[in-house]
Amino acid sequence: MTESSNDVSRIHKRYTLTTFTPTSHYVSLAISIAVVCVIAAVSYIDYFKSTDNLFIALPIAVTVLVITQFIDPKILKTEYSKSIHMSAFGNLLWLVTILCGILAAYVFSKPSVLPVYITEGMLLYASFRIAIFTSVLGTKLTTAWIICLLQPLAVFLAFVPTHLWVPMLSDPKAIEYGIVFCVLGSIWTLLSDRIAGSGKLSSTHAFLQAYLAAWTNDDPVPMESLMEKRSxxxxxxxxxxxxxxxxxxxxxxxxxxxxxxxxxxxxxxxxxxxxxxxxxxxxxxxxxxxxxxxxxxxxxxxxxxxxxxxxxxxxxxxxxxxxxxxxxxxxxxxxxxxxxxxxxxxxxxxxxxxxxxxxxxxxxxxxxxxxxxxxxxxxxxxxxxxxxxxxxxxxxxxxxxxxxxxxxxxxxxxxxxxxxxxxxxxxxxxxxxxxxxxxxxxxxxxxxxxxxxxxxxxxxxxxxxxxxxxxxxxxxxxxxxxxxxxxxxxxxxxxxxxxxxxxxxxxxxxxxxxxxxxxxxxxxxxxxxxxxxxxxxxxxxxxxGGNQLELYSKSLDNAMRITQAFLLITTGFFIYTML
Known part of the structure; x- marks a missing residue:
């Protein structure tokens, strides 16, 4: 294989990470609805210790989820399907946090399961949205911060009993954890976008967005414009x-x-x-x-x-x-x-x-x-x-x-x-x-x-x-x-x-x-x-020319190494919060 062929293969290898999304946004929608229902049910059973209002909270939470899934693409000027896929993965992160909180309570023999984990999961979801907004969707970092809580907070308010809103949202640990997650997501965004290109590629994320537009939407214009300038x-x-x-x-x-x-x-x-x-x-x-x-x-x-x-x-x-x-x-x-x-x-x-x-x-x-x-x-x-x-x-x-x-x-x-x-x-x-x-x-x-x-x-x-x-x-x-x-x-x-x-x-x-x-x-x-x-x-x-493909390939490789480092840091901090 020639060097340029190797570069194309490596670029595609990085793209294959995006193929983990379901083939249909309808599947992602079903996953999102099911996960939100599980989040609400587990929260009522293990955290709130009562199921009195569960069957009222479930349809409200699902309705809010669906509405925010329509609002996201309107604000972000993106495809509805991307909003659905993002929602499915984000809500899964939230559910994993809640389940890990329950596991930690049993492993460490805590007297009760702390509601802080519900709030932490919501804020972890928000940090995930910051990363996806900026890298895949091309949103400015300031805009991502402003709207990152739109869906997580809306769903939170939909299923959490009203008398718990203030204590759960003002919990110092929850706020501390959420800020750390969102800051980590923001630093990752800046480093993977600017530093990964080694100064030769002004924006690694812009290349990724153009690549995805071509590969998933059959829109060649952004990618062709980028490539022709360097040809x-x-x-x-x-x-x-x-x-x-x-x-x-x-x-x-x-x-x-x-x-x-x-x-x-x-x-x-x-x-x-x-x-x-x-x-x-x-x-x-x-x-x-x-x-x-x-x-x-x-x-x-x-x-x-x-x-x-x-x-x-x-x-x-x-x-x-x-x-x-x-x-x-x-x-x-x-x-x-x-x-x-x-x-x-x-x-x-x-x-x-x-x-x-x-x-x-x-x-x-x-x-x-x-x-x-x-x-x-x-x-x-x-x-x-x-x-x-x-x-x-x-x-x-x-x-x-x-x-x-x-x-x-x-x-x-x-x-x-x-x-x-x-x-x-x-x-x-x-x-x-x-x-x-x-x-x-x-x-x-x-x-x-x-x-x-x-x-x-x-x-x-x-x-x-x-x-x-x-x-x-x-x-x-x-x-x-x-x-x-x-x-x-x-x-x-x-x-x-x-x-x-x-x-x-x-x-x-x-x-x-x-x-x-x-x-x-x-x-x-x-x-x-x-x-x-x-x-x-x-x-x-x-x-x-061979140098252009090499530049894209190395930039994505650098971005992947930065991503792996931040995943380790984030995972380490997440485990710390469980303790």
Whole structure:
């Protein structure tokens, strides 16, 4: 995995902490109501030692809870669902405090359970609201202090008997505990927001809010604005091999860009946008690139897409060698030679890998020049989940690729026929695919058919590629490879450690094999004598660069360390209050 890919993974890892919220705000609403009822019931039974007014207090408390849940988002200008989720967690904190107070009374043989714990739980909830208001919702600290007691105090007044209001709210210990909790929450807010960014990021919370707006609300504007300001100008090249037939043209596209950083920001869906812009008859491959080459915003994506039709023709022809495949230990390379331009497809499937490091590209390009090639176009097949490529595997990829180049240049060139088929007429839904879905290209060379498969997906489930290849082999097909586009589009949110559904994690292998089998027959039937043109376009666009993602990642890591320290301090003080 490249360094920028590691940074994106760490950013997502921090985001996964927010996935603890229930999938529906209705679940959080039910939790809030149930918890408030338990708070009231336990308070009457164990603290007030009377249940006379309990059944009057319960509906009043629930009504007040629901009303304040409507008031919060109005004041904070936020979504109702966030208010509900916050309420569920805050009330749980309150209940835990009350239950711990009862436990402490029994453990330490206190003569009675002190009502101070009810007040303390209310104020702990208020401090929790301060932290959430400022970090997730972007509220100013002064505003957070003013409204932090809105719901906790309202619910408190709703279920606590009126004659206990003054003594419980004026208890010196309760006030002391509450002030300490709220001050701790405030100090955490200031440190995690300003200090975590190490002076390079003005507000860690602003980044977090923009990230959550994009990830949970599909609102890319705040994040794109933040990222584009820190992006740098770069010249981006895109190579296309345009196959021209009497029936329908199709293309292999190798852009020096990386999809991402995550949906729906910038170029996260760039493979499909390229595919659609090229008449839905293209395979958009993953080049040797990483998240440093992300496009940060829609405006940069539009600029890039426009440039695809402003290209120059470098070479044309109608002959091609038969494909060459070389396996060295885990590493496998498949190559085709078009005149003096080689296309190499690299894979470690089924063992998996992350983005191929740049040194492999530069080494192979130099090796190709030394062997008389005009250019070597390298495709990262991205077809099995894995970790950072180890040196031994990287060396094997280089060895296999160099052996492929050595063999290709000795091969006879033969007339070429190409057929292409996509899944636009296959009516299926797969949430582990991008909108481009799947496609197949058939190369007829020297009386043999060779099939190259493509999926608009973010990587593949380990072993799926082998199941497809085995099926094709058993049915007499020459299967070259399957490549994914590494799209960062998401059809729905994935609450897992990856942040996305790799192809095959939702789609079943028999279905996938059926899709590609159908496409192979269509591509074979569509194959026609072909001429090709090698096209190149260059565009000046802003790319994110590796330092930007590193900054965000380190800032969130620092914020997490500060958070962990304050959780320990707060927990320690909480235990002290129980004593």
């Amino acid at each position: 740098e100008q770069s010249k981006v090249s895109t190579f296309q091999i345009l196959f021209k037939t009497s029936d329908k043209n199709c293309r292999l596209v190798i852009p020096d860009l990386h999809p991402g950083p995550f949906h729906p920001i910038g170029g996260s869906n760039i493979p499909y946008l390229i595919y659609k812009n090229l008449d839905s008859s293209a395979m958009v491959m993953h080049s040797i690139s990483d998240h440093a080459l992300n496009l940060p915003s829609k405006s940069q994506v539009d600029l890039y897409i426009t440039s695809l039709h402003q290209n120059s023709k470098i070479r044309e022809g109608s002959m091609c060698t038969k494909p060459v495949t070389v396996q060295v230990n885990k590493a496998r390379t498949t190559g085709l030679l078009f005149d003096k331009t080689a296309v190499l497809i690299l894979s470690l499937s089924p063992y998996g890998m992350e983005d191929i490091p740049y040194h492999i590209k530069s080494d192979l390009e130099q090796y190709g020049m030394n062997r008389g090639y005009e250019r070597v176009l390298i495709v990262d097949s991205h077809n099995a989940m894995g970790k950072e490529i180890e040196k031994l595997d990287a060396d094997d990829l280089l060895t296999a690729a160099k052996s492929t180049l050595d063999t290709l240049i000795t091969k006879e060139t033969l007339p070429l026929e190409v057929g292409y088929a996509n899944s636009e007429n296959l009516h299926f839904q797969a949430d582990d695919l991008g909108p481009g879905k799947v496609a197949m290209m058939c190369f007829k060379i020297g009386g043999e058919n060779f099939f190259l498969a493509w999926a608009d997906a973010n990587n593949m489930l380990n072993g799926l590629r082998e199941e497809i290849a085995n099926h094709f082999s058993k049915n007499g097909y020459n299967f070259l490879e399957i490549c994914t586009s590494d799209t960062h589009y998401k059809a729905r949110t994935a609450k897992n450690k990856h942040g996305y559904f790799e192809f095959g994690s939702l789609s079943k292998a028999p279905d996938v094999i059926s899709w590609f089998s159908d496409l192979a027959k269509k591509a074979d039937h569509a194959a026609r004598p072909t001429s090709y043109e090698l096209l190149k376009s260059e565009t000046q666009v802003k790319v994110m």
